[in-house]
Amino acid sequence: MKTTEIREFHTPTSGIFFRAKRRVLSEKTAFQKMEVYETTSHGRVLLLDGLVQTTEKDEFFYHEMLVHPAMMAHPRPRDILIIGGGDGGALREVLRYRIRSAVLVEIDARVIEVCRRLFPGLTSSFGDERVEIVVDDGNRFIRQTDRRFDVILVDSSDPVGPSAVLHQRDFYAALKKCLRPGGIIAAQAGAPLFHLEHLRKKRIFLKKLFSFALYYLGPVPTYPGGLWCYAFLSDRVDPRKRLRKKVPKKLKYYNSDVHHGAFALPEFMRDRRRR
């Protein structure tokens, strides 16, 4: 059988490749092109509109770093909202804590359906009784709901493309209204090596919206540049202070040392403006 090669360009002339053993699925949903490949190197790989979203081998880097810094910094996270995250990975990490409820708002029902079938390691938490799945546009949901949350996780795709709105000022201003006092937002923010100017501009409005608006970093080997940026947003909680809770067991990447190390930004990302 001919092997298929998956390629993702990170610049117009460079990127990563995987040789797939087979294509498991390829379809056009109402929102995007979705493909799943079986690979030797990375297990199953999910692509949306041609971009690698998740691989079975390295998804833990991303999901642990999106979820645990906020969950560990909050003294008592009870009600959680996830915007996006239809692959289930962020939800799995959230349910490692004794929470009361988790609402996941994913725009594309097919992502959920396909991941439940093809990524069982990611979607095991969808059946948990504390979980509510809402198929809706996250940006619309947050403007209509009167529910309030302790931790909100924005598990969107990249700032360039269909998720662009989830990276803009208006979205974060509306999201802030969904937080309880003392609440925390953590959001996927993009690739420092490729979206640096975007990250600089975003930091300016985030710092106006939140008392603590900090970027933090972690590796994701299959994402562009291998280094990923997240935003931690809160009016009350400084994530660089001592953490209050025991770290969940069986994590592969995150621990409290990693937590504090992640907020140390390289020179090329330093904020030169004083607050």
Place this chain on the structure above:
Amino acid sequence: MKTTEIREFHTPTSGIFFRAKRRVLSEKTAFQKMEVYETTSHGRVLLLDGLVQTTEKDEFFYHEMLVHPAMMAHPRPRDILIIGGGDGGALREVLRYRIRSAVLVEIDARVIEVCRRLFPGLTSSFGDERVEIVVDDGNRFIRQTDRRFDVILVDSSDPVGPSAVLHQRDFYAALKKCLRPGGIIAAQAGAPLFHLEHLRKKRIFLKKLFSFALYYLGPVPTYPGGLWCYAFLSDRVDPRKRLRKKVPKKLKYYNSDVHHGAFALPEFMRDRRRR
């Protein structure tokens, strides 16, 4: 003109690619195959035996993290030894400090010659009067010299391949004899995602040889997995303590926050054995 594609396999079925504008050089030296390509995405790229060693765009990640943790942790680094490092990048970083001498021992004179010609941003320090270039096998040099150094940097290639000897116990035992009291060794140690078992074994003998034997991490986008591991070795200096000196200006990655964050190891790299 047809573009050439450079590929580096990180597993038998996956890796990275660059489309090169042109091949600038390709030759067999006495020790290895050396190639230089001109790319749009990463500037000039140096390959040895088919593996990416240096790209103009992202070499600063590697060279800053190999050099500055040791140089900043040492209270007064005067005499420096670099094993390997024929591309000049580590030397450039060393010369940001007020040192007395730097000896660079590179086995392959052609690497030095070619980099001086094709990578001027890396090799600007070769002409400095404090620098002595020795073309020799680093493993032989350290066993024959009676010189002693404050900081020794091992800028070798990977633990699998021609540099394998530079990753073994005997080499580090011999290297230790070249340190002055209070001296520090920093060594490139490999890819946590691909050489984890090797790193585990190496840590066992390094901890027997040195009071402080610590791994630390930093991103290198074009190296396998995008995340790189270095070893910090000393009998007297704990790099997690307060640093003594002002950080050199104009660095792109390293700063004192990054220094401390780099020693926070992820769960999958944690040392479970107590010392």
